[in-house]
Amino acid sequence: MTTTFATVAGLGGASLSSTSSRLTSGFVKSPVSARNPLRKAVAMGNGRVTCFERNWLRADYSVIGFGLIGWLAPSSVPAINGKSLTGLFFESIGAELAHFPTPPALTSSFWLWLVTWPLGLFICLTFGQIGFKGRTEEYF
Numbered sequence: 001m002t003t004t005f006a007t008v009a010g011l012g013g014a015s016l017s018s019t020s021s022r023l024t025s026g027f028v029k030s031p032v033s034a035r036n037p038l039r040k041a042v043a044m045g046n047g048r049v050t051c052f053e054r055n056w057l058r059a060d061y062s063v064i065g066f067g068l069i070g071w072l073a074p075s076s077v078p079a080i081n082g083k084s085l086t087g088l089f090f091e092s093i094g095a096e097l098a099h100f101p102t103p104p105a106l107t108s109s110f111w112l113w114l115v116t117w118p119l120g121l122f123i124c125l126t127f128g129q130i131g132f133k134g135r136t137e138e139y140f
Helices: 037-044 061-075 085-098 110-136
Strands: 006-009 015-018
Touching (some): 061 110, 085 110
Antiparallel strands (some): 006 015
């Protein structure tokens, strides 16, 4: 039984043997080839290396809209002593603006709502972006 290995240069000039240059995973539907932007730039001869695509964010406004709705709907349910998280957050903003030049006290509930509400929105938008783009690009 003979096996043929392709030699790949490793760190420090050591050689590594690999049987395949294709990566496979149970999460990805089709095999994905490893891309090396350095090798591509050298092959093209221009010497310019770009590590990220130009449109790396791939922003989609529907994700922002659905993510905002997806956070506003559950945070508007009156679950905290008959009040919603959104209502408490905006109510605390109004209470703190009533004595504007004076900053909020450290014991004010404003700080809790100031951390909780935007953090929940950020998490919802992040998971929405991951889920939407993962489904669009057929990762799952």
